[in-house]
Amino acid sequence: MKLVHLSDLHLGKRIHEYSLIEDQEYILKKIAEIIDDEKPDCVIIAGDVYDKTVPPASAVELFDDFLFRLSKMDTQVFIISGNHDSPERLSFCSRLIDRSGIHFSPVYANNTKPFTLNDEYGEINIYMLPFIKPANVRAFFPDKEISSYEDAVKAALDAMNIDVSKRNVLVTHQFVTGAQRSDSEEISVGGTDNISAEVFADFDYTALGHIHSPQNIGSEKLRYCGTPLKYSFSEVNHKKSVTVAELGKKGECTQRYIPLIPLHDMKEIRGSYDEVTSRKYYEGTSLRTDYLRIILTDDDYIPDVKSKLGVIYTNLMTVEYDNRRTRSMAELELDDIKAEIKSPLENFSDFYTKMNNTEMTDEQKKFIEELIEQVKEEML
Numbered sequence: 001m002k003l004v005h006l007s008d009l010h011l012g013k014r015i016h017e018y019s020l021i022e023d024q025e026y027i028l029k030k031i032a033e034i035i036d037d038e039k040p041d042c043v044i045i046a047g048d049v050y051d052k053t054v055p056p057a058s059a060v061e062l063f064d065d066f067l068f069r070l071s072k073m074d075t076q077v078f079i080i081s082g083n084h085d086s087p088e089r090l091s092f093c094s095r096l097i098d099r100s101g102i103h104f105s106p107v108y109a110n111n112t113k114p115f116t117l118n119d120e121y122g123e124i125n126i127y128m129l130p131f132i133k134p135a136n137v138r139a140f141f142p143d144k145e146i147s148s149y150e151d152a153v154k155a156a157l158d159a160m161n162i163d164v165s166k167r168n169v170l171v172t173h174q175f176v177t178g179a180q181r182s183d184s185e186e187i188s189v190g191g192t193d194n195i196s197a198e199v200f201a202d203f204d205y206t207a208l209g210h211i212h213s214p215q216n217i218g219s220e221k222l223r224y225c226g227t228p229l230k231y232s233f234s235e236v237n238h239k240k241s242v243t244v245a246e247l248g249k250k251g252e253c254t255q256r257y258i259p260l261i262p263l264h265d266m267k268e269i270r271g272s273y274d275e276v277t278s279r280k281y282y283e284g285t286s287l288r289t290d291y292l293r294i295i296l297t298d299d300d301y302i303p304d305v306k307s308k309l310g311v312i313y314t315n316l317m318t319v320e321y322d323n324r325r326t327r328s329m330a331e332l333e334l335d336d337i338k339a340e341i342k343s344p345l346e347n348f349s350d351f352y353t354k355m356n357n358t359e360m361t362d363e364q365k366k367f368i369e370e371l372i373e374q375v376k377e378e379m380l
Contacts, residue, residue, distance in 0.1 A: 009049050132174075167250055176200075214239070221253055293320065
């Protein structure tokens with residue numbers, strides 16, 4: 001069985017107030033052409049279809065057009081919600097849409113049933129598990145201790161009663177320990193969203209979403225395909241691609257990666273103002289139309305520098321300085337931050353003292369501490 005693995009489209013995303021809808025339309029057309037050429041048995045979109053839970057109309061229209069293209073191909077499409085999506089909105093009318101071969105994961109309710117595909121080696125079961133938090137899962141497993149993301153995912157997978165003698169594919173959107181992250185991803189403080197790779201051991205292929213850099217975790221059985229476009233300047237060195245995975249008989253899985261060339265690349269350049277405005281610096285390159293972050297090394301600040309540089313670089317997103325002054329300010333700010341870090345209880349105690357002109361009693365502190373722990377628990 002051949003499958004095309006996509007994720008993290010983030011349709012409707014804006015970077016430094018630049019709308020990427022034109023770039024996203026361009027890359028989805030390229031992806032549709034790849035799918036048409038590859039003729040896979042199924043296409044997987046592993047979450048974060050949209051960049052916001054309430055996406056702009058242009059993003060919804062773009063995704064509708066993409067799905068319409070896929071519906072005309074002889075393939076099945078499996079789509080789950082990610083942490084940026086609204087699972088309720090994304091799965092609207094899913095039971096009606098199923099008939100077209102487009103399958104959306106419903107809101108998690110501990111009733112996950114696989115879709116079964118067939119090839120020359122027999123059945124392949126496709127399981128869809130949208131992004132979940134411990135709070136989404138606890139109500140369905142009152143007898144289990146679910147205090148972490150790993151506990152939640154493990155409980156959800158155990159309840160699926162997977163037949164490990166058959167070939168099984170999981171589509172999910174979580175953070176697997178060891179994955180390399182980018183600045184554009186939402187990160188849970190303290191790594192509370194970490195899930196060990198062993199949790200997915202029963203699957204012949206786990207199609208992951210959430211991490212923007214394409215990468216395997218441990219083996220080809222566990223794969224982040226990454227985003228189709230660069231979504232932050234921490235991704236400037238990423239090589240974006242479409243993952244094509246092929247499952248043979250039980251235990252066999254191979255992958256190929258088809259490069260994606262964007263309408264506008266995202267790059268970072270560094271140098272003095274005179275260097276980056278020199279004609280020989282940018283002539284014969286794509287820099288004038290690339291999405292750019294320019295880091296100037298001049299010690300003196302240049303008035304209205306972004307407007308001046310924008311005359312040359314039409315898609316300039318941001319200008320920053322890296323010089324003796326900024327480095328020294330960064331060191332001072334870091335020292336201040338280290339000095340000012342306090343626990344939530346200490347911050348509340350300071351607030352209470354300022355508001356009441358008296359310190360909290362031990363009994364009050366104990367109550368607030370328990371309340372803080374309760375809030376933390378509900379956030380997991």
